[in-house]
Amino acid sequence: MTKPNPQTIAAWTSLVTANRVLLDDIEYALKTAGLPKLSWYDALLEIEKAGAAGIRPFDLKERLLLPQYGMSRLLDRMAKAGLVDRQDVEDDGRGQIVRLTQKGRDVRQAMWPVYAATLTRSVERHLSQDEAAELHRLLKKLARTKS
Amino acid sequence: MTKPNPQTIAAWTSLVTANRVLLDDIEYALKTAGLPKLSWYDALLEIEKAGAAGIRPFDLKERLLLPQYGMSRLLDRMAKAGLVDRQDVEDDGRGQIVRLTQKGRDVRQAMWPVYAATLTRSVERHLSQDEAAELHRLLKKLARTKS
DNA sequence: CCAATATAGATGCAACTGCATCTACAAGAG
DNA sequence: CTCTTGTAGATGCAGTTGCATCTATATTGG
Numbered sequence: 001m002t003k004p005n006p007q008t009i010a011a012w013t014s015l016v017t018a019n020r021v022l023l024d025d026i027e028y029a030l031k032t033a034g035l036p037k038l039s040w041y042d043a044l045l046e047i048e049k050a051g052a053a054g055i056r057p058f059d060l061k062e063r064l065l066l067p068q069y070g071m072s073r074l075l076d077r078m079a080k081a082g083l084v085d086r087q088d089v090e091d092d093g094r095g096q097i098v099r100l101t102q103k104g105r106d107v108r109q110a111m112w113p114v115y116a117a118t119l120t121r122s123v124e125r126h127l128s129q130d131e132a133a134e135l136h137r138l139l140k141k142l143a144r145t146k147s
Numbered sequence: 148m149t150k151p152n153p154q155t156i157a158a159w160t161s162l163v164t165a166n167r168v169l170l171d172d173i174e175y176a177l178k179t180a181g182l183p184k185l186s187w188y189d190a191l192l193e194i195e196k197a198g199a200a201g202i203r204p205f206d207l208k209e210r211l212l213l214p215q216y217g218m219s220r221l222l223d224r225m226a227k228a229g230l231v232d233r234q235d236v237e238d239d240g241r242g243q244i245v246r247l248t249q250k251g252r253d254v255r256q257a258m259w260p261v262y263a264a265t266l267t268r269s270v271e272r273h274l275s276q277d278e279a280a281e282l283h284r285l286l287k288k289l290a291r292t293k294s
Numbered sequence: 295c296c297a298a299t300a301t302a303g304a305t306g307c308a309a310c311t312g313c314a315t316c317t318a319c320a321a322g323a324g
Numbered sequence: 325c326t327c328t329t330g331t332a333g334a335t336g337c338a339g340t341t342g343c344a345t346c347t348a349t350a351t352t353g354g
Binding site: 005 | 150154155157162163169269273274278281286287291
């Protein structure tokens with residue numbers, strides 16, 4: 001058995017904790033403001049980035065690290081809420097193209113200030129810009145799927 | 148509105164991604180080995196640390212950062228699986244004390260090698276000991292509840 | 295002692311997630 | 325063309341989570 005060194009365990013533990021603390025904080029702020037969950041924000045942003053060309057669900061799920069059925073259902077809910085528009089694509093009879101509606105853009109814009117304010121407060125109270133940059137460097141290195 | 152600086156956003160985004168990547172990896176390894184989810188491991192470990200004295204659910208939920216109802220139900224499931232033992236405590240008629248059963252200890256021990264091996268592989272392939280230590284330092288700083 | 299308030303824990307219900315499987319179309323092999 | 329295999333997406337069912345509320349006991353203030 002491969003025994004991890006203490007730094008590894010400490011890093012992982014603190015990663016999980018930091019993630020949960022900030023996430024709870026952000027989710028709480030969004031809910032209090034009567035806005036959708038953070039997972040919706042990520043999806044809205046990614047779809048918005050795709051612009052008028054739209055994006056295919058299978059592509060979206062890779063970017064959001066969601067399982068296929070999770071993506072399918074998230075789009076269901078967002079479509080029902082009128083935030084996205086799904087239409088069949090003719091090159092591929094199996095697939096569809098997702099685009100943001102105006103309401104989707106509005107909701108994303110409404111979420112951003114709340115999200116940003118909480119994030120700023122949570123991070124910048126504790127870390128300097130340099131520290132945040134260093135953290136980013138290390139985390140990106142950590143998460144490289146292909147080593 | 149408080150506008151976050153780019154380092155803040157980058158750090159947060161990479162934190163979420165790294166968390167998800169490693170978590171998926173670990174959960175997959177545990178499931179493949181026919182073992183319980185990681186959240187059970189954390190609870191088992193914390194309860195085991197409490198030893199013969201046991202621990203109160205309200206205390207446990209603080210350590211695990213779980214909501215009260217989440218804790219209640221997790222203990223339900225673990226008790227049903229025979230991993231923990233709940234008994235009423237006489238100083239406080241509302242409360243209970245949770246202890247690990249022998250089976251609980253066995254299961255935690257069975258989980259550890261799988262958990263450890265995956266963690267080691269995922270972290271130590273990408274980060275040196277010093278980098279892991281630095282990551283830990285930054286994340287701990289980030290998650291301090293009280294500034 | 296009694297009333298008001300606080301704390302420990304459980305629970306009904308709705309929403310969400312995971313898993314397995316299903317349908318529909320696409321692509322390649324013969 | 326037709327068969328096999330692959331890919332996009334949906335869905336039934338069971339398990340989990342979130343929210344609000346409930347019960348029971350404890351504590352505090354009069």
